[in-house]
Amino acid sequence: MSAAGLVFAASAVIALVGAVFAVSFKNIFHNILGFALAMLGVAGIFLSLGSDFLAIAFVIVYVGAVAIAMVYAVMLSYPLDLPQKRRSGAKILGAAAVAAAGAAAVWAVLRSMPWRAADFPSKVSAAATGVRFLGDYVLVFELISVLLVVAMMGSVMVARRVRVGEHA
């Protein structure tokens, strides 16, 4: 097996184990840690596909920013001291059945498409991505930055405590 294949196999195991942790544990902190592990695995899969820049971006955005924001939201909101109500077995089984059917449907559609392999394995450099992003896709780049600013200001506005006598 090639080096990329080894990286892919290890990353896929990490991603799937982390994803199972992220949805299965009762403690929400363990879920967030599992989510961070799963995103590290996804970044490893990108690395094995030759997309170095995307792997680094995923680690920074998801493992760094989104997971930390989730920890903050949980510390501000989640009642960790309260006992969790148990979910009925029928609901868990139903959710598992629908999820399995969904995954099987995605798999079936993907397998039915006539994908053709490239003649040579393509490795996308960060330079090529940057040139394309600031060339053809520069409007989208600017829109994303505006979107992030609006989301940041909006989340501060939504989450802040309104004092008595102050307009929201």
Added chain:
Amino acid sequence: MIGLPALLAVASALFGIGLYGLLQRRSLVAMLIALELMVAAVSILVVALTTWTGRGAVAGQVIVLILAGVAAAESAIALSMFVAIHRASSTIDVETLSELKG
């Protein structure tokens, strides 16, 4: 080069795990985590198919970067809404949040 069936299987499995979490969990934060897992599965698919078929590989990277930016904005808004909802009704359990004008 990694086989395409393995890539498609990992993405489908990640999507299924995320769908299970979205349906089964009741905490809004846990549902957001499951949603992000499904977005990650889609990102894997875009990168895998564009690099494996060798067509539009750079555009695939750009699309996934845009997707990550939108998902980050979405989770920022969602988490701040969870904090505000918790402040108003002291729970983020979706089965007890049934009032719209609470």
